[in-house]
Amino acid sequence: MANNAEITGPVSQEDIEAAEKLKNEANDFFKRQNYNSAIDLYTQAIEKNPGNAVFFANRSIANLRLENFGYALTDASKAIELDRGYTKAYYRRAAAYMSLGKYKLALKDFEYVTKVRPNDQDAKMKYNECNKIVKKIAFEKAISVDKKEVNIADSINLDAMTIEDEYVGPALEDGKVTMKFITELMEYYKQQKKLHKKYAYKILIDVKAYLQKQPSLVDIKVPDDEKFTVCGDIHGQYYDLMNIFKLNGLPSEKNPYLFNGDFVDRGSFSVECIFTLFSFKLLFPNHFYMSRGNHETLDMNRMYGFRGEVSSKYTSQMADLFTEVYNWLPLAHCINNRVLVMHGGLFSKDDITLEDIRHVDRNKQPPEDGIMCELLWSDPQPMGGRAPSKRGVGCQFGPDVTSNFLARNGLDYIIRSHEVKNDGYEVAHDGKCITVFSAPNYCDTMGNLGAFITMNGKDLKPNFTTYEAVPHPDVKPMAYAHSFFNLLCQ
Template sequence: MTASSDEIKIKADQSKDAANALFKEKKFKEAIEKYTEAIELHPVSTYYTNRAFCHIKLEAYGYAITDAESALALDPTLTKANYRRASANMALGKFKEALKDLKVVSKRAPGDKDAKQKLDECAKIVKRIEFEKAIEADNDQPSIADTLDLAAMTVEDAYDGPHIKNDTIDEEFVTKMVDRFKEQKKIHKKYAFMIIMAVRKMMREAPSLIDVQVPKDGKLTVCGDVHGQFYDFINIFNFNGFPSSTHAYLFNGDFVDRGSFSLEVILTLFAYKCVFPDRLFLARGNHETDNMNKVYGFEGEVKAKYSEVMFKLFSDTFNALPLAHVIENKILVVHGGLFSRDGVTLDDIRKIDRLAHRQPPNEGLMCELLWSDPQPEPGRGASKRGVGVQFGPDVTKAFLERNNLDMLIRSHEVKEDGYVIEHDGKCVTVFSAPNYW
């Protein structure tokens, strides 16, 4: 017996209600499944916008844009769909596209303060980007690092935090700095600048792909995204051991954004890099970029705690972060994943001129290293994020065999248990920010 139209609508609403409940519990993947059930039963524009919101929460911005556009196709007047598309485009750094939708939203809902705030924020970013592009066109413009005079910075007598002695960042200083951060206190701006400048110099001298050896009679720990969750980040060291001559660490990008203590996380990592330059390795993630930092909080945090100049120095340093590491000639570690074309070699990665690129382009090897994700199906698929590519187990196998590697380790995706093994054991995702949602 065929269900009536009313019965189908009731079932669709039940699936939608179940999805709403799952969303409130922050079970976004399960909510998507229920919204999909509702859509398959009775495609309604609001179901699409609700599912788009789930995709945004999971950073699947490409899927979110597709759902928002499906909603607009059904109901061109649905303002929420414009808002969802704008939010996804802002996350992807497509601020001009986002601005168009936000203008529509504000026109239709002039009393919506959140929409007005987002419109103003987006408009400012668009103007700032245009201004910065004009400045960058002048090749004679000095780096922000060249304009800093650390010697002229005075540490006031009233400062009661740890001091860097003889211009040397040592383990004692880092330990005291971490203790100070636990009390939610800052270190002096001079010392923060000194740490960043020291790491910037090291990173600019490093290749885009770094070969890593496990310490003799020691170990190497690979960590994924920590996203400014300072106390969880420090717990990694408390449980697993702090960096040392026999215990190396590789942090695989996305140190900042989202969490409230991104500055404390990155200064701790940078300081340990100064103390153990051959035992602490840092890779660039998709959140070590200007667009992400504008949207997800790091830029605002640095400006609030220190200054715009310091954020610009961080940005300049992030541009120099390596893109990949190879452990013992057998394990490739990158933040995102593999590529949209076959035949890529480790030498191709080594040849990437990341210092010339500065901010990652929207396509190509550098972009895909930071943004791509694995998929269970063979072959390649369109990225759920709207940038990068999705790659299957056959793609992983072929890449590893071509480059005489055994495994790919990557991060970039939330995993409930902190890690997941895919692609017949050849692809491991590591994510190190617990209670992320």
Template sequence: MVEVTEEVQKAEEYKAQANKNFKDKHYAAAVVGYTQAIELRPDYAIYWANRAAAHIRLEEYGSAIADATQAIEADPDYIKGYYRRGDANFALGKFKDAIKDLRTAAKRAPRDPDLRHKLSECEKAVKRIRFEEALATPESEITHVSDTIDLESMAVEESYSGPRMQEDGEGGYALTRDFVVAMMEEFKAQRLIHKRFAFQILLEARKLLRDLPSLVDIPVAPEGHITVCGDVHGQYYDLLNIFDLNGLPSADNPYLFNGDFVDRGSFSVEVIFTLLAWKVLEPSCIHLSRGNHESHSMNKMYGFDGEVKAKYSGLMLDVFREVFNWLPLAFVISDKVLVLHGGLFSRDDVSLDDLRKVHRNQEPPEDGLMCECLWSDPAPQPGRQLSKRGVGLQFGPDVTKAFLEKNGLELVVRSHEVKEEGYEVAHDGRLITVFSAPNYCDQMGNKGAFVRFNGADMVPHFTTFEAVPHPDVKPMAYASSFLNYMM
């Protein structure tokens, strides 16, 4: 029996308020409340496990694992400690670690149906990985799927009533602005384009991207401008709203979309085809950087894999993977602004030339410059810390300042994190986070934002916007059922 001291009573009050914030989907506020409770009762497992759950909702899986571990240390019989740690490890793709905790939890609660389902999904994932490893082909012997696609064999049937590319007189087709605009309307009406045209967009995009360096320089004339958008995450109708607010892409109205085009939202196919089609139509009108979700492991769990197979085919998914591997990792705008999806690096000596030379035609590694480009996050405190996500690192304002000074830059723009107002200025004005998926996953209540830079001064100008209605297809509709049990 715990003595109800003033300290215990206050901790329970903090927990009750944090629980309310969690229920109302204010997860960052919930973390604060659970932290206050933990400070008063650090040996109470429930507070640690509850904070782990809030970190999971914020996609801070590294912090969730640390908190769940503390819960287990405080009470080795507390089932939710193992449950939460298993959830976080699964979300990071660490299926073998997840299985250990879920099996331990299952022994303590053998009749819990959610737990049995999660354990089954985790075991399937491990079997799938072992199967893929057994079939793995040495890199020197790999045949690229894109090189085997025969567009001419894909006849466009007379019965197909959707938008058609312009015939080129030689049995082929050419992409036009009219087609891209009609395609966007087709997607808006929840219809797809013919696979012949879809594959052509992919193959032409791959060819364009393959010729780019890993860091791309974008000049902006003094009288010109460029708009930088953050994560879109399959929220196609919010992407259309961005174009309504800021105009369609063109050579005079260019965009840079900063990664995480797909996953989570259930219209990722529509988003990525729209962005790639504009890129193919006029390469200077849109620039696309790679996010951590343009990867095989993330797509298998968070929905893009299942969505492409449902709407087209597994063959198309293989081509998407090859396209994603050629997306640049970073951009420098007008020699002043570095744009990349995640953040900065574990080393002080990283130069822009180092980024240009990164070998990117691969799935993201677990460490190194490419990993940090895609996964790192800023932190308010100086120095470098372990990542709250469990991948990459956290870097402080001193790291940002030193990197900018070393490379003659003025500003870092990154994405990768939900922000309530759609953007956040940090690190003494030297770092901006921009996130363009409002009401993320239909539950976060955040605004979206984009940033416009005028070439004359490269000062950031922010536009925020609310989510718009979309058809009744829930986020994560194509994701791993394990993750839907976590939502």
């Protein structure tokens, strides 16, 4: 996709009118949440009339909706270059900056608008709100420096938490997760009820203790005649998660699963998803696996709803504990030494080995580059070589990069997630790079199918099961997202 068009000379009236028509068609697709088609049409409009800032700003918001933050940032900047007074373009660029966790740069855009339009109350309000976020983050950082040795999991006093007589929900047995507990928990959640905080904290503390002992790359052994299932993004879509288990059976020692990151955010039942998954992890530690995704991070959780949801349903202290737990999630899994599974994708360098992944120090927020970042953020591309990421983080890698990586590490193929696919999955790079995405009708708008992959240990041949979204209670996606971010994306 051409993301920049330079002005090469005068534009004819015919081209101006044709571009306007294309923009109107694109706007219709945008309203119907068909963002890819909208982007294609905005691009055609730009090719006809590359001097119109509105086309770039509109393509920017469509890219924001697809989480193509890098493209959104480039387009918004181009719109500003073409029209310095175009307020909406500054808002779009600020949204892209915020999505990438670059809050101070977002604040600069708002500050500029308030200076050139001192009477614009909307701009002043957005500046003040963004400034609050920047100050809050600076304050949190200052506290974390002062309390560097504080470990939230160790500071929780479970004995001081009492189970009230009126609580009739699922209970841990002798402090342990059992199948009875999980079965009751899943039904309890379907009724939109809440697990007692004492049990919720206990699960988090126990999961953290287990994950801390795991390597960054976990090896999985699947016997020849046994089945293994890989699921992609769930994104807080609890009722669709329940449908996966209905279609494919509950996790067990005979029915092992790997969930490949992005369990939370966007969907407004993220708490229910993560406690269900963590419970299965504790019950079947050697037959239930979880990879970290780019949404198991502080910046994403702050913007896209998980932190708000945990704080609403429990406490901000528990939200902090989740951040601590997520830091210990493994970054990748290798099945029978032949299939590598990670959330995002491959690397900007050619010489990366499985041993390099195994030795990544993962107990932190992902850096902006390097192995850890790229495992969580990268995407495949159809053309050879590498390109800057459309997301503004990680890289894009071609079939030759995939082939070389597999050959260097003695692997058959990779499985990754991270991207919505209409069919729930996509087979690319000559069958060597498979994407699986398990959240159908993502955000209640995308209309995509969900999918999961099953294979047996002998040949590891991927089989795809696809499914449509199931009904869920009337709680909209992004219900707990940062209100300011929703405001920016209007």
